Amino acid sequence: MSEQQDNAQLHAQFDRVWGNLPGIGALAAVNHTSVGLRFIVTGLFFFLVGGLLAMLLRTQLALPEQSIIGADLYSQLFTMHGTLMMFLFAIPILEGVAMYLVPKMIGARDLAFPRLGAMGYFCYLFGGLIILSSLLLNIAPDSGWFMYTPLSSSTFSPGPGSDFWLLGITFVEISSMTGAIELIVSILRTRANGMSLRQMPLFCWYILAMALMIVFGFPPLILASILLELERAAGMVFFEVAGGGDPLLWQHLFWLFGHPEVYIIFLPAAGIVSTLIPVFARRPIVGYRWIVLAVIVMGFISFGLWVHHMFTVGIPQLAQAFFSMASMLVAIPTTIQVFAWLATLWTGRVVWNLPMLWILGFLIIFVAGGLTGVMLALVPFNWQVHDTHFVVAHLHYVLVGGMLFPLIAGLYYWLPHVSGRMPSNVLGAWAFWLVFIGFNVTFLLMHLTGLLGMPRRVYTYEAGLGWDWLNLLSTIGGFIMAIGIAMFLLDIGMHFRFGRRAPRNPWAADTLEWAVAMPVTTYNFISLPTIRSRHPLWDNPQLPDEIERGEHSLATIHHGLRETWGSDAVSGRLRERVHLPSNSWIPLQAGLALTVVCLGLLLKSYWLALAAVLVSTVIMLRWSWHNGGHPRAAPLRADDPCDPPLHSRTLDGPGRWGMLLTLMANGSLYASLLFGWFYLWTAAPQWQAPEQGPLDVPLLLASGLGLSLAVALYHWLNRQLQRGSTSQLAGGLWLVALLGVVHVLLLVWVLLLAELSPTGSAYDAVLTVMLCYLLFHGALAALLSAMQAVRVQRGYVSVRLPYEPQVLQPFWSYTLGVFWLGFAAFILLPMAW
Amino acid sequence: MGLTRTHPLHLILGLSVWAVWFVVLYGGLSVACKLAPPDPAAGALSWINMLLLPLTLVVVALLAWAARWCWQGHADSDSLKRFMARSAACLYLLSALATLAVAMPILFLPPCI
Numbered sequence: 001m002s003e004q005q006d007n008a009q010l011h012a013q014f015d016r017v018w019g020n021l022p023g024i025g026a027l028a029a030v031n032h033t034s035v036g037l038r039f040i041v042t043g044l045f046f047f048l049v050g051g052l053l054a055m056l057l058r059t060q061l062a063l064p065e066q067s068i069i070g071a072d073l074y075s076q077l078f079t080m081h082g083t084l085m086m087f088l089f090a091i092p093i094l095e096g097v098a099m100y101l102v103p104k105m106i107g108a109r110d111l112a113f114p115r116l117g118a119m120g121y122f123c124y125l126f127g128g129l130i131i132l133s134s135l136l137l138n139i140a141p142d143s144g145w146f147m148y149t150p151l152s153s154s155t156f157s158p159g160p161g162s163d164f165w166l167l168g169i170t171f172v173e174i175s176s177m178t179g180a181i182e183l184i185v186s187i188l189r190t191r192a193n194g195m196s197l198r199q200m201p202l203f204c205w206y207i208l209a210m211a212l213m214i215v216f217g218f219p220p221l222i223l224a225s226i227l228l229e230l231e232r233a234a235g236m237v238f239f240e241v242a243g244g245g246d247p248l249l250w251q252h253l254f255w256l257f258g259h260p261e262v263y264i265i266f267l268p269a270a271g272i273v274s275t276l277i278p279v280f281a282r283r284p285i286v287g288y289r290w291i292v293l294a295v296i297v298m299g300f301i302s303f304g305l306w307v308h309h310m311f312t313v314g315i316p317q318l319a320q321a322f323f324s325m326a327s328m329l330v331a332i333p334t335t336i337q338v339f340a341w342l343a344t345l346w347t348g349r350v351v352w353n354l355p356m357l358w359i360l361g362f363l364i365i366f367v368a369g370g371l372t373g374v375m376l377a378l379v380p381f382n383w384q385v386h387d388t389h390f391v392v393a394h395l396h397y398v399l400v401g402g403m404l405f406p407l408i409a410g411l412y413y414w415l416p417h418v419s420g421r422m423p424s425n426v427l428g429a430w431a432f433w434l435v436f437i438g439f440n441v442t443f444l445l446m447h448l449t450g451l452l453g454m455p456r457r458v459y460t461y462e463a464g465l466g467w468d469w470l471n472l473l474s475t476i477g478g479f480i481m482a483i484g485i486a487m488f489l490l491d492i493g494m495h496f497r498f499g500r501r502a503p504r505n506p507w508a509a510d511t512l513e514w515a516v517a518m519p520v521t522t523y524n525f526i527s528l529p530t531i532r533s534r535h536p537l538w539d540n541p542q543l544p545d546e547i548e549r550g551e552h553s554l555a556t557i558h559h560g561l562r563e564t565w566g567s568d569a570v571s572g573r574l575r576e577r578v579h580l581p582s583n584s585w586i587p588l589q590a591g592l593a594l595t596v597v598c599l600g601l602l603l604k605s606y607w608l609a610l611a612a613v614l615v616s617t618v619i620m621l622r623w624s625w626h627n628g629g630h631p632r633a634a635p636l637r638a639d640d641p642c643d644p645p646l647h648s649r650t651l652d653g654p655g656r657w658g659m660l661l662t663l664m665a666n667g668s669l670y671a672s673l674l675f676g677w678f679y680l681w682t683a684a685p686q687w688q689a690p691e692q693g694p695l696d697v698p699l700l701l702a703s704g705l706g707l708s709l710a711v712a713l714y715h716w717l718n719r720q721l722q723r724g725s726t727s728q729l730a731g732g733l734w735l736v737a738l739l740g741v742v743h744v745l746l747l748v749w750v751l752l753l754a755e756l757s758p759t760g761s762a763y764d765a766v767l768t769v770m771l772c773y774l775l776f777h778g779a780l781a782a783l784l785s786a787m788q789a790v791r792v793q794r795g796y797v798s799v800r801l802p803y804e805p806q807v808l809q810p811f812w813s814y815t816l817g818v819f820w821l822g823f824a825a826f827i828l829l830p831m832a833w
Numbered sequence: 834m835g836l837t838r839t840h841p842l843h844l845i846l847g848l849s850v851w852a853v854w855f856v857v858l859y860g861g862l863s864v865a866c867k868l869a870p871p872d873p874a875a876g877a878l879s880w881i882n883m884l885l886l887p888l889t890l891v892v893v894a895l896l897a898w899a900a901r902w903c904w905q906g907h908a909d910s911d912s913l914k915r916f917m918a919r920s921a922a923c924l925y926l927l928s929a930l931a932t933l934a935v936a937m938p939i940l941f942l943p944p945c946i
Contacts, residue, residue, distance in 0.1 A: 197841070198916040289916070293923050300848035301931060304855050316945050318882075319862055321938030326855070329934050570841050571913060678860075682867050 018523040028583040030114035039096025050084035062475035064463035074459035075142035082145025088128045094268040095179040098207045104513035107192025109564040112654040113182040120175035122591025127171035134164040141165035149239040149247040154232045166229040171598045180214035185657045188569040195531040195572040206271030209299040219669035221257035235759040244762035246684040255306035263302040269406035279509045281348025287340040294333035301330045311382045327377030354428040358409035369397025390450025393443045420519045421499025427491035434484030441477025510535035515544040527552035576647040579634045586623045629796040663814045694754040703746035710739035711816045733789035740782025777815040838906030839914040843921030847928035854892045866945035881944040889936040900925035
């Protein structure tokens with residue numbers, strides 16, 4: 001009895017430390033379960049709105065020569081349908097699922113950067129609502145979800161529609177990026193003790209690949225959106241032919257993001273499939289390593305396909321053939337996975353449950369979509385069906401089959417986790433068959449509509465072209481599918497009230513997320529187990545009870561801190577105790593301030609936007625202030641644990657990994673800018689570069705010298721700190737900050753002396769963006785170093801707290817690298833040409 | 834820690850080489866066609882094809898060598914190291930095959946038409 005009381009006390013203590021604040025305080029929640037569920041619910045909301053728009057589109061197309069919806073509104077509706085489904089539904093909901101599941105699967109209590117995830121959610125919610133508001137105001141973007149220039153440029157889209165898209169989507173992408181970074185770091189650095197890469201659940205491999213793809217794949221679009229908005233709002237030239245720009249640059253940058261995006265959506269869904277199939281086949285997955293290899297190969301090859309969206313723009317045949325081959329090649333890793341799934345089902349004892357029904361639908365629809373994908377990879381066929389409904393049918397087969405079906409399978413599968421109840425087989429099965437039949441009636445026929453020549457994005461069509469009955473049936477199919485989705489929602493709604501109580505681990509699964517209590521607690525595990533197997537719950541069915549009784553490690557609360565294990569990225573060996581932040585209002589404040597920035601830019605109230613930028617900066621600096629040895633985080637104490645130590649007492653905690661990943665994303669953005677520079681230089685029809693470069697080279701060299709000195713000094717100070725000497729640390733950091741300021745001032749001088757005309761020529765426009773990019777990095781590095789100096793003086797950074805300067809060091813190195821790379825690309829190379 | 838056969842970097846190195854080669858292939862082709870387009874009558878025997886082909890073969894040879902090197906390292910290791918080394922070797926090999934596959938059109942198509 002007393003043991004039970006002790007256990008209950010322990011759980012109560014964990015609840016106090018890990019629980020959300022009551023009432024409105026829930027908005028300050030940062031734990032991954034709350035944030036993940038918010039992403040999922042919000043994603044479902046945007047899915048419903050997107051689906052509603054689709055129904056309006058199908059109603060308009062049901063019969064020829066209808067005018068229920070006019071051409072202008074139709075353009076807004078199909079643009080918003082694509083935008084909502086891709087940016088506000090697919091990515092966020094899958095990231096939400098991953099945020100909810102990953103820590104539970106790897107035996108952690110939370111993600112590595114809880115506040116970042118919470119801020120990402122607010123950016124997503126507010127950004128999504130801003131985009132959606134444009135539709136209510138009848139000023140929505142109307143150039144298609146890929147916003148091709150010049151259609152989306154100010155000449156042909158003078159209204160605010162394109163601005164809503166460019167600013168809103170960039171804002172929402174903050175959440176994709178923050179989610180990706182925290183997922184990667186969590187998977188690599190906070191796994192349960194002993195869980196090596198070899199034992200990691202396949203779902204985590206998929207999420208790792210997806211998140212890395214976001215890190216490298218999203219920046220080209222972020223850059224393109226910034227450039228197009230600068231062109232629209234400030235008249236700078238990037239995509240206008242007249243000033244030396246090129247509209248095709250937009251297409252390259254967009255599809256450099258856009259094609260990997262398809263795989264970014266598919267991979268997590270395939271991760272759900274790879275998790276569910278072994279559970280329902282009652283055996284380990286066939287070919288674990290082959291699947292891992294396939295996922296990694298897909299992650300790379302899918303970046304080499306982007307031009308297959310541009311086969312008709314006039315690219316040499318040989319170049320098209322490269323992309324055609326790569327497009328066919330990517331089918332191979334996909335096929336490896338399909339065969340592994342089939343082999344697992346073939347050799348297992350399959351239990352046909354509701355989630356398996358949706359998986360079956362996935363297999364049929366996705367394989368069909370994959371096959372039409374191989375057809376589209378062939379250049380001559382692609383030319384024939386380009387911009388027809390065949391492509392619309394293909395992409396829906398791939399995306400609905402490859403994402404929606406596995407997602408619903410996963411939602412049903414993990415539903416007991418959230419509700420503590422089992423899903424209904426009757427309503428769920430009805431929903432499945434209606435969606436499955438409705439989907440195929442809509443889109444299978446649409447292949448034929450496309451082959452008969454019906455173009456995409458037309459609001460109506462003449463009667464008698466052979467498309468009438470096909471369109472009518474597609475519309476009927478669409479409504480059948482909509483009824484199926486409504487039934488799914490009804491099922492979910494009723495489930496929470498009438499569902500039968502679920503036992504623990506109701507599907508007899510093998511992965512660790514089923515070891516938590518149901519409904520789940522905010523801390524997941526009261527004690528953290530050591531994992532030596534890919535199937536911890538199959539190997540030890542008693543594990544959930546052992547965890548619950550606190551029999552494993554870290555079953556104590558240390559000075560009220562939220563803690564989880566930090567482990568080695570490869571072996572999963574224990575390395576440190578990661579202390580995590582508690583409930584905080586800062587993510588909401590940051591999200592709101594960034595919303596004002598977005599609105600200010602949209603309304604062209606630039607002073608308001610600037611003020612909001614300053615407020616956001618202050619909020620984020622305050623955020624970074626409450627870290628490490630700060631009294632609100634983990635101040636130094638005599639009884640600090642040593643084996644393993646708190647991560648802020650080491651040289652290499654999760655924050656440093658987060659910094660490195662942020663810099664990778666930043667590097668991808670910079671590489672995209674360099675690509676834009678070289679592309680315009682070599683391909684823009686009216687590109688003009690002056691004989692004599694406009695920048696003052698000696699002054700630029702002096703600026704670079706200041707930066708180099710700052711970085712060298714910073715590295716030296718850091719080495720001294722690692723050796724245990726801090727005598728010159730504070731003064732040295734002030735000097736570093738001063739050198740950074742000198743570098744920035746000289747760069748500003750270079751910019752002012754150059755008298756660039758970014759509204760007159762693309763050359764000057766790109767150069768201006770590059771200089772501003774360098775200025776931003778120099779200024780931020782100087783500011784952060786000054787903050788570090790103050791923190792040394794306050795005792796938050798010391799020999800025992802050497803962590804933060806290690807986190808900042810890669811940022812300085814990056815700033816130095818991009819400066820000299822920029823110097824080579826913008827000064828030296830044109831000189832040598 | 835040097836770049837041993839079981840280093841996790843090998844899981845992405847081969848495909849990174851493939852990606853860089855792909856960019857050089859496409860970018861190089863575009864720039865070459867802009868600067869000095871060969872006579873279309875030369876077909877697939879143009880100077881551009883003749884430059885891209887050996888470049889490709891060098892990359893394939895490098896990747897194949899790396900695959901063999903990683904594979905040789907796994908025999909006496911523990912299960913995790915064996916997993917890493919074998920996976921890395923397979924990925925190098927797949928990168929080599931991907932390079933060969935994508936490069937095949939160099940044998941048949943003229944470069945700038």
